[in-house]
Amino acid sequence: MGSTRVRIAIDAMGGDHAPGEIVAGALRAREELGVEVLLVGDPQQIKAALPPKTNFGQVEIVPAQEAIAMDEEPLSAVRRKPQASINVAMDLVKQQQADAVFSAGHSGAAMAAALLRLGRLPGIDRPAIGTVFPTIVAGKPVLVLDVGANVDCRPKFLEQFAVMGSAYSQYVLGTSEPKVGLLNIGEEDSKGNDAAVRAHQMLRENTQITFIGNAEGRDVLSGRxxxxxxxxxxGNVLLKFAEAVGEVILQILREELPQGLHGQIGSALLKPNLKRIKQRMDHAEHGGALLLGVAGVCFIGHGSSQAPSIFNAIRMAKEAVDNEVLQRIQSQYILERESG
Amino acid sequence: MGSTRVRIAIDAMGGDHAPGEIVAGALRAREELGVEVLLVGDPQQIKAALPPKTNFGQVEIVPAQEAIAMDEEPLSAVRRKPQASINVAMDLVKQQQADAVFSAGHSGAAMAAALLRLGRLPGIDRPAIGTVFPTIVAGKPVLVLDVGANVDCRPKFLEQFAVMGSAYSQYVLGTSEPKVGLLNIGEEDSKGNDAAVRAHQMLRENTQITFIGNAEGRDVLSGRxxxxxxxxxxGNVLLKFAEAVGEVILQILREELPQGLHGQIGSALLKPNLKRIKQRMDHAEHGGALLLGVAGVCFIGHGSSQAPSIFNAIRMAKEAVDNEVLQRIQSQYILERESG
Structure with missing residues (x-):
């Protein structure tokens, strides 16, 4: 390989629309972003998904004999199937043949494979899944983590999430001095259960981040x-609720807007504007989720991801590699050890 | 008093728009629902909020010398101010001079006052705050509890919430055989933290309710x-997020729909339809929250409540009294003790 271009290992077998949409998104990313894509999976299926006139010499396919289904128990499946596409993709990063991994498959399996194959970053007890929500301020997303990797979190884990999330927000999303909040049930420092109160204290005292206090449910989309x-x-409940809310609202709009003659004409006139509204609310426009705290850049997409989401996630992965996010996170913990 | 009409004690001093909007909503409820309203608070302020031609003989004002502000620590404020309007309102229920209480004031203070003045229902360890969300199925709301009273819940508490919520859904919302779900991060029985797994098991075995399994974030609005x-x-994070989402979407619609000439014409034509959409998404249309598990019918409104929300909450309170929800809940626990 030896190219200086960013190389992304793509789990071509993961997701409801694999490999077709995965391959389509990956090829678009290769074209428009100048990244190298390594398509990991069953070569026959991947070749069948490539456009008719593809020059196979330009597309790198890495064979993987197995795949992990959405209903498999992640840890045991990852162990039982060493040749599963997600494992092979992780190994490419481990062996420095790729700079990052993307999968729209079983997110639990992606986390398990990342932990087993790549391990954790030094200083991190528990990796987290982070995802970006749009906010009411256009162009100002908020990174929420953890959205599903750890159902119980000690305050120390939340503090680590804050450090990792800040680095990601600064070096991938381009936020200068990211403002960090602790999701809680009230603004006051003393609100929440014991874990929340202790986490608040630790975040307050951490000099590596800019902690501005508790964030209530209503603050998630505020842009603050x-x-x-x-x-x-x-985090997981919130993410799944938010995804569903978007769909519910769009369905209500589709049902109610065209009612009556005025409604029909009005809706027809508003078509371009409605499309723009859909885009502002659409999760796919804002890229997938990422695993923070594992020793590799790993992005995961929703199982229902289609080519545009895949493309966006690969774009984010490239940003993360270009801006050396892992190194930034690690340096925080190395500094801490040296000063402590 | 001695009337057979339902009597609702209204905390006239609680809420951002008190007493004006509170009194307006209460008077409308008295007019349209045939309930008796006892306006609790500062008589001078209440009288000033009444319409000019009010026959004071028809409006019952119960004096209360104090009120609890939104920023006060609830338990100590409720103890320090025995003559606070919320305390006086609770006492009216305790003394059987009222059948229910409504307050749009400090919800923590309402819970504290209910616990101190009325106590818990027999068999209930922890009262909960329940609130009704609209779903994608028009006319089929879902009751979510707890949305803020108990930050840590033992599985047994969740089971009690389920029994109380089922009674409320059946006898106030008119659901025959209410389907109960446990909010969790996956559909499988084994998902979630230890408390969730144990709660799942207890709900599964409880014969008083119809438990149909875990509900993910996406299922809240599904109508299932x-x-x-x-x-x-x-629950609290979800509620506040949901409230904010509605506002965010409406703001995006207001910003994006009228863009351009077509947009302006289209939006004008769609005005009535947009109003209907707002109503379907509007929390106020679906009434306030309720305290379940205290020995009295207690409804609480959002601090920002205006007359229509107050009216709706009073309507729900009347339903709860008419349908003897407290007695239904109690009978579940009496039956349980007798059979156990």
Whole structure:
């Protein structure tokens, strides 16, 4: 290989629309972003998904004999199938043949494979899944973590999420001095359960981040925060609720807007504007989720991801590699050890 | 008093728009629902909020010398101010001079006052705050509890929430055989933290309710569930997020829809339809929250409540009294003790 271009290992077998949409998104990313894509999976299926006139010499396919299904128990499946596409993709990073991994498959399996194959970053007890929500301020997303990797979190884990999230927000999302919040049930320092109160204290005292206090549910979309940390239980509920809300609202709009003659004409006139609204609310436009705290750049997409989401996630992965996010996170912990 | 009409004690001093909007909503409820309203608070302020031609003989004002502000620590404020309007309102229920209480003031203070003045229902360890979310199925709301009273919940508490919520859904919201779900991060029985797994098991074995399994964040608005139980931390985050989402979407619609000439004409034509959409998404249309598990019918409104929300909450309170929800809940626990 030896190219200086960013190389992304793509789990071509993961997701509801694999390999077709995965391959389509990857090829677009290769074209428009100048990244190298390594398509990991069953070569026959991948070749069948390539456009008719593809020059196979230009597309790198890395064979993997197995895949992990959405209903498999992640840890045991990852162990039982060493040749699963997600494992092979992780190994490419481990062996420095790729700079990052993307998968739209089983997110639990991606986390398990990352932990087993790549391990954790030094100083990190528990990796987290982070995802970016749009906010009411256009162009100012908020990174929420953890959204599902850790159902119970000690305050120390939340503090680590905050440090990692800040580095990501600064070096990938381009936020200068990211404002960090702790998801909680009130603004006051003393609010929440014991873990929340202790986490608040630790975040307050951490000099590596800019902690501005508790974030309530209503603050997530306000644009006041750049990073919000929470345990993976509440984060996961929130993420899935938010995804569903978007769909519910669009369905209500589709049902109610064209009612009556005025409604039909009005809706027709508004088509371009409605499309723009859909884009502002659409999760896919804002890229996938990422695993923070494992020793590699790993992005995961929703199982329902189609080519545009895949493309966006690969774009984010490239940014993370270009801006050396892992090194930034590690340097925080090395500094800490040296000064402590 | 001695009337057979339902009597609602209204905390006229609680809420951002007190007493004006509170009194307006209460008077409308008296007019349209045939309930008796007892306006609790500062007589001078209440009288000033009444319409000019009010026949004072028809409006019952119960004097209360104090009120609890939104920023006060609830338990100590409720103890320090025995003559606070929320305390006086609770006492009216305690002394059987009122059948229910409504307050749009400090919800923590309402809970504290209910606990101190009325106590818990027999068999209930922890009262919960329940609130009704609209779902994608028009006319089929879902009751979510707890949304803020208990930040840590033992599985047994969640089971009690389920029993109380089912009774409320059946006898106030008119659901036959309410379907109960446990808010969790996956559909499988084994998902979630230890508390969630144990709660799942207890709900599964409880013969008083119809438990249909875990509800993920995406299921809240799906209409598949009539009652969803969760701890007050995640419930509170979800509620506040949901309230904010509605506002965010409406703001995006207001910003994006009228863009351009077509947009302006289209938006004008769609005005009535947009109003209907706002109503479907509007929390106020679906009434306030309720305290379940205290020995009295207690409804609480959002601090920002205006007359229509107050009216709706009073309507729900009347339903709860008419349908003897407290007695229904109690009978579940009496039956249990007798059979156990």
């Amino acid at each position: 925060f750049d990073v919000i940390v929470c345990d993976g239980f509440v | 569930f009539d009652v969803i139980v969760c701890d007050g931390f995640v």
